[in-house]
Amino acid sequence: MNRLERVEGQAISLPDADVDTDVIYPARFLLITEKKGLGRYAFADRRDEPGFPIGVGNDRPILIAGPNFGCGSSREQAPWAIGDLGIRVIVAESFGEIFYSNCFRNGMLPIRLERDRVESLRRIAEANGTILVDLKAKAVIAGDLAPIAFEVADDRRQALLNGWNDTTRILALHAADIARFEAAQKRAAPWLWT
Amino acid sequence: MSRSLYDKLWDAHVVVDGGDGKALLYIDRHLLHEVSTPQSFEALREDGLEVRRPVTQLAVADHSVPTHDRSLAIDDPQAAAQIALLERNCAEFGIAYLPLQGNDQGIVHVIGPEQGFTLPGITLVCGDSHTSTHGAFGALAFGIGASECGTVMATQTLWQTRARTMRVTFTGALQPGVSAKDMALAFIAAVGSSGGTGHAVEFAGEAIEALSMEGRMTLCNMAIEAGSRTGLVAPDEKTFAYLEGRPRAPSGETWEAAVAHWRTLASDADAVFDREIAIAAGEIAPQVTFGTSPDQAVSIDGALPGDGALKRPMQYMGLAAGAAIAGLPIDHAFIGSCTNGRLEDLRAAASVIRGGHVADGVRALVVPGSMQVKRQAEAEGLDRVFKAAGFEWREPGCSLCVAMNSDRLPAGARCASTSNRNFEGRQGVGSRTHLMSPAMVAAAAIAGRIVDVREALV
Numbered sequence A: 001m002n003r004l005e006r007v008e009g010q011a012i013s014l015p016d017a018d019v020d021t022d023v024i025y026p027a028r029f030l031l032i033t034e035k036k037g038l039g040r041y042a043f044a045d046r047r048d049e050p051g052f053p054i055g056v057g058n059d060r061p062i063l064i065a066g067p068n069f070g071c072g073s074s075r076e077q078a079p080w081a082i083g084d085l086g087i088r089v090i091v092a093e094s095f096g097e098i099f100y101s102n103c104f105r106n107g108m109l110p111i112r113l114e115r116d117r118v119e120s121l122r123r124i125a126e127a128n129g130t131i132l133v134d135l136k137a138k139a140v141i142a143g144d145l146a147p148i149a150f151e152v153a154d155d156r157r158q159a160l161l162n163g164w165n166d167t168t169r170i171l172a173l174h175a176a177d178i179a180r181f182e183a184a185q186k187r188a189a190p191w192l193w194t
Numbered sequence B: 001m002s003r004s005l006y007d008k009l010w011d012a013h014v015v016v017d018g019g020d021g022k023a024l025l026y027i028d029r030h031l032l033h034e035v036s037t038p039q040s041f042e043a044l045r046e047d048g049l050e051v052r053r054p055v056t057q058l059a060v061a062d063h064s065v066p067t068h069d070r071s072l073a074i075d076d077p078q079a080a081a082q083i084a085l086l087e088r089n090c091a092e093f094g095i096a097y098l099p100l101q102g103n104d105q106g107i108v109h110v111i112g113p114e115q116g117f118t119l120p121g122i123t124l125v126c127g128d129s130h131t132s133t134h135g136a137f138g139a140l141a142f143g144i145g146a147s148e149c150g151t152v153m154a155t156q157t158l159w160q161t162r163a164r165t166m167r168v169t170f171t172g173a174l175q176p177g178v179s180a181k182d183m184a185l186a187f188i189a190a191v192g193s194s195g196g197t198g199h200a201v202e203f204a205g206e207a208i209e210a211l212s213m214e215g216r217m218t219l220c221n222m223a224i225e226a227g228s229r230t231g232l233v234a235p236d237e238k239t240f241a242y243l244e245g246r247p248r249a250p251s252g253e254t255w256e257a258a259v260a261h262w263r264t265l266a267s268d269a270d271a272v273f274d275r276e277i278a279i280a281a282g283e284i285a286p287q288v289t290f291g292t293s294p295d296q297a298v299s300i301d302g303a304l305p306g307d308g309a310l311k312r313p314m315q316y317m318g319l320a321a322g323a324a325i326a327g328l329p330i331d332h333a334f335i336g337s338c339t340n341g342r343l344e345d346l347r348a349a350a351s352v353i354r355g356g357h358v359a360d361g362v363r364a365l366v367v368p369g370s371m372q373v374k375r376q377a378e379a380e381g382l383d384r385v386f387k388a389a390g391f392e393w394r395e396p397g398c399s400l401c402v403a404m405n406s407d408r409l410p411a412g413a414r415c416a417s418t419s420n421r422n423f424e425g426r427q428g429v430g431s432r433t434h435l436m437s438p439a440m441v442a443a444a445a446i447a448g449r450i451v452d453v454r455e456a457l458v
Helices: A027-031 A077-084 A097-104 A115-126 A154-162 A166-188 B005-011 B038-047 B077-093 B108-114 B129-137 B146-155 B180-191 B206-210 B213-226 B237-243 B252-262 B311-316 B343-353 B371-380 B382-388 B438-447
Strands: A006-009 A011-014 A062-065 A089-092 A109-112 A131-134 A139-142 B014-019 B022-026 B029-032 B057-060 B096-098 B123-126 B140-143 B157-161 B164-171 B199-204 B230-232 B275-280 B287-289 B297-299 B332-335 B363-366 B414-417 B432-435
Touching: A011 A115, A027 B077, A062 A115, A077 A097, A089 A115, A097 A109, A097 A154, A097 B146, A115 A131, A115 A139, A166 B014, A166 B022, A166 B038, A166 B146, A166 B157, B005 B140, B005 B199, B005 B230, B029 B108, B029 B146, B038 B077, B038 B146, B057 B108, B077 B096, B108 B123, B108 B129, B108 B213, B108 B371, B123 B129, B123 B146, B129 B140, B129 B213, B129 B230, B129 B237, B140 B230, B146 B157, B164 B206, B180 B213, B180 B275, B180 B287, B180 B297, B199 B213, B213 B230, B213 B237, B213 B343, B237 B252, B332 B343, B332 B438, B343 B371, B343 B382, B343 B438, B371 B382, B414 B438
Parallel strands: A011 A062, A062 A089, A089 A109, B029 B057, B029 B123, B057 B096, B123 B140, B164 B199, B164 B275, B199 B230, B332 B363, B332 B414, B414 B432
Antiparallel strands: A006 A131, A131 A139, B014 B022, B022 B157, B287 B297, B287 B432
């Protein structure tokens, strides 16, 4: 997985609430069984709207989104497509939970902030200012704003900082724990093992 | 210490306590479909990994399958390739696959319970957000992404954060003509599209106890539309009666042991929830969504938002501010999906038809949730009721709930739909979806406009 430590650059602003993963990646493109090169399908049904801010050729690594961004379907094509456009960090008041998890699995950092802080960053994005996201310090630094601290679960932070693969890491660290759990469950709930 | 159903499910599956609400959670069951797993299998190959317990996995194609004649070849080459890939991946990794031409194919969230693959007390995941459906059985079930599907296959675990708990108590009894779908839409409208985020929602109360398993599945299915990955109902005698004798359910002595355990799962009487909501079931009228988020719903006798409110959704849906929702003409009607594609749903829809006929200019589709649902409905003669009334009677699949196969609506088309999402473009680019119950969709199909099914039933 791609590591993420510091991301610096201009940001896109998409203030709409409840941008669902169907809007991010319309279902008809789910017939594609690849995970690379999906950026060209991102927001396919909205990107032709005048002034729509996200599309192929994007050079801004940060997205300042609206509340409940990425709600709806679990399709991981949504973060794959956004990531393929070079976006590494998404800031919003809230996220769809599955989308939020999926971002971490793909070297992307979703940041939850209170509304007024999201809006301060949005103003900087709209003025083409530069934003710095520092995952080590768990802070966003932009313009003349005081540094904005953000919360992120420590295991997820470490995974991003180190570029860990969740699957192989679980097997490397917890194979014995899993085997022990299975032996105990076999005794306690034998109907799950027939 | 007293515990909720969610607490009990969580505690029983902790492999490693990571502190701070984090745990490596054991995953008992994994359902697979063709859309969210190609990249998961690819990740296994890249990492040189095998499926740890193939016996805990079950696969079926549903999202991209055609719903016309199954004896014909799949006309969309991309869909054909995707379905063939699932079949090949399952063969390579030793996972059971329910074939498209077989008697057990259907929507993944319909066939899990039908097969007795879904059980109380288990953890169950699937690369699909409507996995919350299985919580109707008292299972901790939630949707995951494709990367996580790969992790589950290889390790039988996932790192998870313990959710906060919310109990939604439906007091009293539903009015005639009002169903689990209306309860779901009323709940979502009450808490909002992200009101359940970070919470595991347990549905409780007299109206929940009175619901059939089908109704409980409908309600848990839509927990995700309030932002919650997990909906739950405590298992009871109805749950056990539904499961007994199903092909993958325990049998004989292990059945008795399992039921004895399942009886201990319900939330303790003094369990404490982070959030409690009460909804009077008797006050719920049939619900209809008007916007492009499932929380944008009104009662059938209600009015649309006034000037300036929800501008983009109102414009997308082609609706006038402050107008009545009743009387709005429709072009399409869709009965099906993992929300409302079960036998009880088809019965409810058929009971409204009463010799009527689909209105001129309306195209109406019935897509059973599974082959078993289809067969049972046909045994009861429901197919003849639908066909005589001018509905198309199709083969099982997700169909117009996700519009990945050839069932797609044209731009601007207005559809009364039993599905779960009214997102922009969900039923086809530019299409307009109004979510409602199966009885309401059937009534709308006959009337040619959105009507109050309670009047149709008089």
